[in-house]
Amino acid sequence: MILQQLKDKLGDCKFADKSLCENKSSYHIINEKEFFIFDAEDIQPVRIVHSGDYQLTVNNSSSSAIFLVKTDRCLINEEGQKKCDCVLFNDRKTYFVEIKGSSTGTRKDKRNKAIQQLGNTIDYFETKGVVLNKDETTAIICFKNYSRIAGAANDTKFGDFAKKYQIILEEKYNIDF
Numbered sequence: 001m002i003l004q005q006l007k008d009k010l011g012d013c014k015f016a017d018k019s020l021c022e023n024k025s026s027y028h029i030i031n032e033k034e035f036f037i038f039d040a041e042d043i044q045p046v047r048i049v050h051s052g053d054y055q056l057t058v059n060n061s062s063s064s065a066i067f068l069v070k071t072d073r074c075l076i077n078e079e080g081q082k083k084c085d086c087v088l089f090n091d092r093k094t095y096f097v098e099i100k101g102s103s104t105g106t107r108k109d110k111r112n113k114a115i116q117q118l119g120n121t122i123d124y125f126e127t128k129g130v131v132l133n134k135d136e137t138t139a140i141i142c143f144k145n146y147s148r149i150a151g152a153a154n155d156t157k158f159g160d161f162a163k164k165y166q167i168i169l170e171e172k173y174n175i176d177f
Contacts, residue, residue, distance in 0.1 A: 036050065
């Protein structure tokens with residue numbers, strides 16, 4: 001199982017002494033039909049919320065177990081290692097997620113940085129020997145301002161990513177399990 005691989009090969013939260021998280025672990029199991037992921041863009045990792053401010057909606061119609069792995073500011077503590085915010089998975093699907101705030105004129109740069117962070121995390125997992133089911137794995141860039149989704153100008157970047165990692169790259173603000 002992927003969760004056990006992650007724990008065996010990567011350990012747990014490297015920032016537990018600095019974390020303000022209720023649960024100091026990098027790993028969470030959620031069985032709710034719908035929940036939300038929030039990244040405050042501070043020194044804390046992403047967190048699960050049920051209302052208020054959030055960037056990503058997770059739909060879990062079957063209420064099956066979904067695993068959240070807080071990678072950035074929690075699990076991975078490699079010096080200079082840029083990584084995505086979290087990984088969500090169940091027995092069928094895996095999502096690498098990078099959440100970005102958006103402000104006028106910087107969306108392209110943030111998208112480019114997100115692509116790099118997603119790729120770095122996938123590479124990191126592979127170098128540590130974590131095996132993922134790539135048939136149902138997707139990398140997600142999630143902007144807080146959901147009003148615009150990447151257009152045709154990004155098709156080449158998204159295609160290059162898919163070719164390199166054998167993983168689809170999408171820009172969206174909700175995922176389905």
